Amino acid sequence: MRDTRTPDLDRYPELHSRWNRRTFIQGAAAGTALLALGGALYRLAGDDLTRAARAEARKDGRPRLPPGQRVIRQLRNMGGDEGPGDVKSFRLRVHGAVTTPFELDYAALLKLPQAEQSSDVHCVTGWSRLDALFKGVRVSTLAEKAGVKGDVRHVIFESHHGYTANVPFPEATAPNVMVSYRMDGKPFAIEHGAPVRAIVPDLYFWKSAKWLTGVRFVVRDEPGYWEVRGYHNHADPWAEERYG
Amino acid sequence: MSDAAASDPEGSAWMAIKKRWRSWLRAVHRDAGYLAVGLTVIYAVSGLAINHIADWDPNFVSYTRERTIAPIAAEVPDDVAIAEATKALGVGPPRSTYRAGDEIHLEFDDRKLVVYGDSGTVIEQGRSSRFFLRVANWLHYNRGKKAWTYVADIYALLLLYLAISGIFMIKGKKGFKWRGASMVALGAAVPLIYVVWSGGPSASNRAALEAARTEARPSAPAPAADEPIERMPVRIPPPVTPPAPAPP
Incomplete structure (x- = not known):
């Protein structure tokens, strides 16, 4: 028996193109809706970590997870112009408004007082990685060794290919801010800033410059790579300071 | 050739343009479309890949x-x-x-x-x-600079031509006046509605400012569960005396 929902296309051949078009649009719309629904379900189903983190609070009273963030298990590669990534050619310049500028190679960095800390990091694109164990040297240790002058107000993290990120001096010398070479007991992969990157956990992660080449102490603020491209100059995740 | 056309060559050219401009537009649109295929594939595939960079490594x-x-x-x-x-x-x-x-x-x-x-x-x-994606992303980000800046500019102009000429390619019921206008309006409404709905680029900053103000506002500490809540006496404000009318 003929399907009564379909017109008799043999009898009315002029309806062919219209009917085919309608069927195509219906199919495309249904397919898109299914994909969207599937994607939403997939995201919601696998987000226990985010729900748990939202229920927690930090010692300073702020929620553990800043607004608009979701928890992921591994750092994502957000791109950038990579440095050479090897330890042999690594050099870190500590300079600017300091009494004793100096340069470190990788072995010299490992000989400085070391710190190890568990931190949460938050990317401006919306993901957060919790409880990452970072090992490295605190920026405050570098500042002390270099003899920072009294009028310094900002710290500029410098990387290969001219990338910079600016952080106010008090926040850059907080106890949880470091130049780090190890995460969760492993060296950083090249895409995550090997061999040494900055870690500034309480600001959006673009401030934690990868492929670090320098730490410069300055009197006047110098907005960095993303800051001059429309991103917020300060980048506090709890105030959602994403864009300037 | 008619006498009128022979005596008015400018008028005849104008008539030819008037009669044939749509077919010329279509011909240029077609060839511009062919030219744009390669770059569109690169930019579109790379755009999809980069748009979800927080979910995967596109390179x-x-x-x-x-x-x-x-x-x-x-x-x-x-x-x-x-x-x-x-x-x-x-x-x-x-x-x-x-x-x-x-x-x-x-x-x-x-x-x-x-x-x-x-x-x-x-x-x-x-x-x-990921060979193809890495090259496409490199081009999309214009990491190479130099000549690619000009290629990207020309491609953008080509896309503008394709978009605008597309509006006028067909006349009649499926042309711009009928179906076309509603479809163009629908397409243009998508970004407009999104900007209005999301509050636009300044919205997140306004929200952040408001959040910072709320945090800065001093609030009384909540009483412990076993502490009685002290009731403050309600003060009734004195009636406001209307100001005296200004002397004439």
């Missing part, structure tokens, strides 16, 4: 492997330690080696191995490139 497939060998004491000389590590791992001669602290680094062209001598833990990291 590389990376791996990290962990294994254990016998610990290598800090006192062992560097060359001996490196030879021991290489032998224990069963790998060929590295491109570059380095030893610092308890770390022994063995660098190869496509991977690196870091041996933590005190524990014998070995971390191997490597990656392989």
Whole structure:
């Protein structure tokens, strides 16, 4: 028996193109809706970590997870112009408004007082990685060794290919801010800033410059790579300071 | 040729343009479309890939492997330690080696191995490139600068031509006046509705400012559960006396 929902296309051949078009649009719309629904379900189903983190609070009273963030298990590669990534050619310049500028190679960095800390990091694109164990040297240790002058107000993290990120001096010398070479007991992969990157956990992660080449102490603020491209100059995740 | 056309060549040219402009527009649109195919594929595929950069790595497939060998004491000389590590791992001669602290680094062209001598833990990291996407993303980001800036500019102009000429290509019921106008309006409404709905680029900053103000506002500490809540006496404000009318 003929399907009564379909017109008799043999009898009315002029309806062919219209009917085919309608069927195509219906199919495309249904397919898109299914994909969207599937994607939403997939995201919601696998987000226990985010729900748990939202229920927690930090010692300073702020929620553990800043607004608009979701928890992921591994750092994502957000791109950038990579440095050479090897330890042999690594050099870190500590300079600017300091009494004793100096340069470190990788072995010299490992000989400085070391710190190890568990931190949460938050990317401006919306993901957060919790409880990452970072090992490295605190920026405050570098500042002390270099003899920072009294009028310094900002710290500029410098990387290969001219990338910079600016952080106010008090926040850059907080106890949880470091130049780090190890995460969760492993060296950083090249895409995550090997061999040494900055870690500034309480600001959006673009401030934690990868492929670090320098730490410069300055009197006047110098907005960095993303800051001059429309991103917020300060980048506090709890105030959602994403864009300037 | 008619006498009128012969006597008015400018008028005849104008008539020809008036009669044929749509077919010329279509012909140029068609060829511009052919020219744009390659670049559109590159920008669109790369756009999809980069748009979801927070969910995957659009350039590389990376791996990290962990294994254990016998610990290598800090006192062992560097060359001996490196030879021991290489032998224990069963790998060929590295491109570059380095030893610092308890770390022994063995660098190869496509991977690196870091041996933590005190524990014998070995971390191997490597990656392989997603060839097409990596090149497409590199072009999309205009990492090469130089001539590609001009190529990208020309492509943008080409797209503008395709969009605008597309409006006028067909006349009649399916042309701009009827179906076209509603479809163009629908397409243009999508970004407009989104900007209005989301509050636009300044919205997140306004929300952040409001959040900061709320946080800065002093609030009384909540009483402990077993403390009685002290009732403040309600003060009724005095009636407001209307100001005296200004003297005439």
